[in-house]
Amino acid sequence: MKTRAPAIETRDLSLWYGGFQALDGVSIVVKRGLITSLIGPSGCGKTTLLRCFNRVNERYGCVSTKGEIEVLGKNIYDHDVSLVELRKAVGMVFQRPNPLPLSVYENVVFGLRLHTPRIRLRRSTLDEAVEKALSEVGLFRELKDKLDFKATSLLLEQQQKLCLARLLPLKPEIILMDEPCSALDVDGTRAIEELMLGLREKYTIVIVTHNMAQARRVSDECIFMLLGEVVEHSRTADLFLAPQHHKTAEYIEGRYG
């Protein structure tokens, strides 16, 4: 196995919501091009950790952090880091599909419109971006005649794929997914999982999931968290077949959680 460069590296990361400590000394390395899943019972801090990677946590006023996070080799808490550039490089898909109440087309080009001066946006560039992004998530065939439809009127599965597609024109390196399938049915879940496997290598994917079977199906590496701490981090196959820590073993057997 070739050694992979780290995409995300945290060093002794702790985080407090007001007086409540949600993360405690988290040090992990997420390898580039792989799918890494964060698992653990509710309230263990996995979503919090995920939301640190694009600093979207900070919109709640009472958050304080300690430690370092390096994304693509750059400490994201440095003063010269631009939140805009960070969030272009680190895209995020949310638990409930949240397309904006605009047309399918406008949803896909939303990021481009935000980050490119108006005069440099040609219709042909936008058209091309829409076709490319929708093709990449396998929606173009179904939606090419529905580009003017309101995105919120699509099926949930299509909405979630669209939420993924709208990240792509910004050429992200890392895609964060916060329980992307929890609002979807079996077929939708399968479609998203297949999509993730198809995007592997091209993007680094970090996925938070409640569903251990899903972590097992899609991820290359798995991080098990408990009460804000990382208990175990190893290859998914190893973690499920031969957990090193008894807490991990009990969790994946379903003793608690």
Place this chain on the structure above:
Amino acid sequence: MKKRLEAMNRPSRPRWAVLGEKMLEGVIRLCGISAIVFVAAILLFVFREAAPILFGDRFHLKQFLLSVEWYPTSVSNVRYGTFALTVGSVSVTALAMVIAVPFGLGAAIFVSEFCGRRMRETLKIVIELLSAIPSVVWGFIGLTVMSKLIVAYTAAPVGVNILNGGVILALMSVPIIVSIGEDALKAVPDSYREAGLALGATRWQLVYRVLLPAAKNGLLAAVLLGVGRAVGETMAVLMATGHAVHIPHGILDSVRTLTANIAAELGEAPVGSDHYRVLFLTGLLLFGITFAVNLTAELVVRGIRRK
């Protein structure tokens, strides 16, 4: 089996409780439809008072709507033309909205998106206080403070004019626009904000690319409620606009509005006289204007929703 029998033998609810609930339901139903009853009754009353002149042969509807000559007490040649009054109402309202809409929506955006929690609570309380100021007090301010300022800083010969009334009305409509507009922005799901932020939007981009489009129905409703407030306001404009019946040529001209005209003259018009009935007809006209504003609002909002 035994358990089920026991369950069936449980005592039923007493008669008075059942009846009481029925009665309460009736009362609530009555409250619900009372609005319709009141609107219909008021409309009927105003129409009944206005009908004799409307269908009388001394009256010309065209003259009433389009003539600028309002001489209700002339001995030799009585003329009832309300066009100047309508223009007065429209001009004062329009100026008020030009001032109040940017201010009100800006304040709503600030309160809902940009300020901290304590600042927000303080601002909301102060804005509510602003809306609690009685309109006669606003009129008083217009008559004494504003008019002196206007005379001092513009070339206007008198300080009570469209500018004065417009500013006063704007101040009176801002609280409504702010509070309804803020509700509309608060109603935008937080997931839209997160979507925008995660795509790297700045706060300002978030406002004009995500929040304004998503909240446009509510914001439109806020503006139209502000318009309704401004069109219907009487006391403040009566005191602040100068009460001169003529078509204005600039914002420093005095005007009289439909509402102010009714308020000022109804007390002097003998009950049952033509003058009295024409004032009621003016009331109907006012009602028609506000109804048209509300109806357009409703249609526009629905049109947006369907799209």
